[in-house]
Amino acid sequence: MGVIGIDLGGTKIAAGVFSGGELRSRITVPTPEAGGQAVIEAMAKAAQTAMQEAGESAKAIGLGTPGPLDYTQGVIKFAPNIAGFTNFPIRDLLEKATGLKVYLENDANAAALAEHVLGAAKEASSSLFVTVSTGVGGGFVLDNRVLHGAHGQGAEVGHITVLPGGPLCGCGLDGCLEALATGPAMERMALAVYKTEVTTRELFARFEAKDPRAARIVLQAAHYAGIGLASLVKAFDPEVIVLGGGVALNAGPAYLEEVQRSYQRYMEGWIAPPIYMAKLGSEAGLLGAALTAGLEVGEV
Numbered sequence: 001m002g003v004i005g006i007d008l009g010g011t012k013i014a015a016g017v018f019s020g021g022e023l024r025s026r027i028t029v030p031t032p033e034a035g036g037q038a039v040i041e042a043m044a045k046a047a048q049t050a051m052q053e054a055g056e057s058a059k060a061i062g063l064g065t066p067g068p069l070d071y072t073q074g075v076i077k078f079a080p081n082i083a084g085f086t087n088f089p090i091r092d093l094l095e096k097a098t099g100l101k102v103y104l105e106n107d108a109n110a111a112a113l114a115e116h117v118l119g120a121a122k123e124a125s126s127s128l129f130v131t132v133s134t135g136v137g138g139g140f141v142l143d144n145r146v147l148h149g150a151h152g153q154g155a156e157v158g159h160i161t162v163l164p165g166g167p168l169c170g171c172g173l174d175g176c177l178e179a180l181a182t183g184p185a186m187e188r189m190a191l192a193v194y195k196t197e198v199t200t201r202e203l204f205a206r207f208e209a210k211d212p213r214a215a216r217i218v219l220q221a222a223h224y225a226g227i228g229l230a231s232l233v234k235a236f237d238p239e240v241i242v243l244g245g246g247v248a249l250n251a252g253p254a255y256l257e258e259v260q261r262s263y264q265r266y267m268e269g270w271i272a273p274p275i276y277m278a279k280l281g282s283e284a285g286l287l288g289a290a291l292t293a294g295l296e297v298g299e300v
């Protein structure tokens with residue numbers, strides 16, 4: 001008997017049965033646009049299909065979800081990309097729909113847990129995971145436990161201030177790491193420079209072709225990412241950093257060199273833990289969701 005992992009995203013739901021240290025099935029269905037109860041039903045059905053495909057039943061469900069969570073109440077406080085998910089009692093509703101115990105985790109924390117237990121930080125006792133893509137997310141794991149903090153906002157690493165007075169962030173504050181280092185942040189700068197919309201992917205292509213304007217944008221984003229990592233290391237002191245996400249994994253070696261340069265510069269005089277690249281790719285969320293339940297019920 002295994003556990004089921006469910007990775008709930010704004011556009012798709014991934015589910016799979018995890019047992020004996022690996023995923024025995026993987027299925028993906030679209031996230032119902034109606035939101036709310038329709039999402040619960042889609043997840044329950046996905047869990048059922050995942051068990052059928054694995055030919056195995058499950059002890060519990062681990063659910064990775066976007067948005068800040070109230071872990072005690074099992075409630076999503078809000079998830080901007082899913083309709084009807086404000087103060088939504090997702091844990092109780094999914095338990096009722098499946099008859100299985102449900103363990104909740106924030107999706108970035110779930111990915112952090114997966115990289116810690118099975119991925120790039122496997123050998124470390126503590127790790128800080130940072131993902132740079134359309135947002136900046138992350139999680140801190142110590143001895144297989146994810147830091148939640150007192151208010152469910154532990155390791156919200158995208159919103160550390162790296163440039164007071166800098167561009168405004170989606171959270172309403174100025175100068176957050178997320179407002180400076182992500183794909184959308186670079187696209188904003190590209191629009192100002194090129195006077196036309198340029199996607200992150202196109203920007204990386206121009207950067208590789210040595211376009212000086214693209215280089216300025218991408219290297220500046222890398223610079224802030226490095227500063228962010230250095231600040232986070234001083235707060236958490238992890239054994240290793242795991243860096244993932246579409247920007248970090250696709251921007252190229254010159255981007256990573258700049259991240260390292262600025263990270264080392266702001267770690268001068270301190271012990272700088274190594275930065276490893278994330279290993280599990282898009283499967284980290286699903287694996288981490290499964291591990292969230294697996295670690296609770298002794299199935300890891």
Ligand SMILES: [Zn+2]
Nearest residue numbers: 159169171176
């Ligand atoms: Zn912010």
